[in-house]
Amino acid sequence: MAVFGGRRREDNPALPPGQHLTESFPVLSAGPTPSMDTADWEFFIHTETGKTHRWNWGQFLALPSADITVDIHCVTSWSKLGTSWRGVSLDTLFAEVETGFDFVMAHSYGGYTTNLPLEEILDGKAWIAYEYEGAELDPEHGGPARLLVPHLYFWKSAKWVRGLTMQREDNPGFWEEYGYNLHGDPWREERYS
Amino acid sequence: MTSPSAGWLTGSLTRAHPLTTSARSITFTVPSWPGNDAGQHVDVRLTSPDGYQAVRSYSIASAGPGEMIELAIDRLPDGEVSPFLVNDLELGDTVELRGPLGGWFVWRPDQPQPVQLIAGGSGVVPFIAMTRAHASAGNSVPMQLLYSLRTPEDAFFRDELSQLAATVRTTWHYTSIVPPGWSRSAGRLTAKDLQRETLPPEKTPLTYICGSTGFVETVSRALTSLGHAPDAIRTERFGGT
Incomplete structure (x- = not known):
């Protein structure tokens, strides 16, 4: 019988259960990377009253920003510690x-x-992030801007985000329709529904 | 969609054979496995004697009902799990499996559209499941595969794909070394290659692309520039995991 030794000992307290560290930054997307010109970019928040708050790229960049250093956890079991964003x-x-x-x-x-x-x-x-490790966010990682919700599995940090619509119920999004957990807390291993 | 079983199941290695010098086909018998759609994946969990565990996700090369699932694992040079599965695991050994997972990058025999599959390297694995599901359903929907490889020795399931050629044609493409007498020179897939070797937008195919991030980015960008609708392209990328 073959005995699994395990090469990496990752009893790192920053690592949620079932996760392993990666140095690279793997990409998970369901389709082609959209090409988005910031001249056409807009972010909106739409509420139940019918009101829509909108920011174009210039207005968005003029808002106060923050430097964020966080650990990120993908449901496919990689984690990356100490990533920096703006x-x-x-x-x-x-x-x-x-x-x-x-x-x-x-x-x-x-x-x-x-x-x-x-x-x-x-x-x-949570943030709308537009820089990663000091440079503008690459399209394959969600540029020009992505949602960053690091305390949940990373599929919640929607790439190429364009807006938020308020909803009364917790209706499922794309991966959630395909069997992923509605909530996605890595510390509780909320991977699948 | 085939739903995952609740929690972890135990599978014992029933069959194994090398695919290339760095890859192996491993088939597990998994009591209570609910069956899977072509293109779904599975989490594999290994536990060391001191309780340390490692989990990785792999595409399933088989499809349909039954308690046997086949994986095709490529050994990553700095991998923790894949070298064990490729080099060490012996017939009768057990691992834990959770799945099947994923309902998006799948093909089901009731889908009406023609299907173009485009694989980079070991990204062919979910497509093996799709060609098998297509064959076992006796499906008449057109399906074809463009398989990009570094060298001829890197091919997975070459004989099986050749035998399927009457129903699912495979177009082989080599990026680094071509076979003797091959009419094309080695090189990365270009937009021109894709235009010549894949179903055109006019046929309104559903196109699946699986490979490394770089491969998927390049191919999907070229296809959208050739006029394919982005929502008619499904992608799956493997990272360094």
């Missing part, structure tokens, strides 16, 4: 938004969607 906090974007709904659906250029509870993206827990 982005705009969702708290800033939601400052003027009035809503009674508790959930959001994130929409991306290219058609991807993912669902999130509003409380999971406020209070300093």
Whole structure:
């Protein structure tokens, strides 16, 4: 009988259960990478009253931004520690938004969607990121801008994000429709539904 | 969609054979395996005697009902799990499996569109499952494969793909070394190659691409520039995991 030794000992407390470290930055996408000119880029938040808050690229970059250093965890079991980003906090974007709904659906250029509870993206827990490791975000990693919700599995950090629509119920997004967990907490291994 | 079984199942290695000098086909018998669609994947968990565990996700080369699943594993030079599965695992040994997983990068026999499959290297594995599902369903929907390889020795399942040629044609493409007498020179797939060797947009195919990130990015960009609708292209990339 062959005995598995395991080459890497990863009893790193920063690593959630079932995850292993990677130095590279693997890409998981369902389709082609959309090419998005920042001249045409827009980010919106749409609420149940019919009101839509909009930012074009220039308005978005003029918002206060933050440097963020976080660990990221992909449901396919890789984790990458200490990644650095620059982005705009969702708290800033939601400052003027009035809503009674508790959930959001994130929409991306290219058609991807993912669902999130509003409380999971406020209070300093989520950003719209546009720089990675000091350089503009590559298209294959979600540029020009992506959602960054590092405390949930990384499919929640929608690439090529273009807006958030408030929703009353926690309706499933793209991968969630295909059997992934509605919530996606890596520390509770909420991988699949 | 075939739904995953709840939790981990135990599978014992029933069959194994080398595919290339660095890759091996391994077939597990997994009691309670619910069957799987072509293109789905499975998590494999290994546990060392001291309780340390490692999990990796692999595409399944087989499709359909039954308790046998075949994986085709390429050994990564710096891998932790793949060298063990390729070099060490013996017949009768057990691993834990969770799945089947993924409902997007799949092909089902009731899909009406013509199908173009484009593989880079070991990205061919889900397509082996799709060609098998196509053959076993006696399906008449056109399906063809463009298989890009570094060298002729890197081919997985060459004999099987050749035997299927009457129903699923495979076009072989070599990026580094071509076979003796090959009419084309070695090189990366270009937009011109894709235009010549894949189903055109007018046939409204569903195109699946699987390979490294670089391969998938290059091929999908070329296909959209040839006029394929982005939502008619499905992709799966393997990273350094």
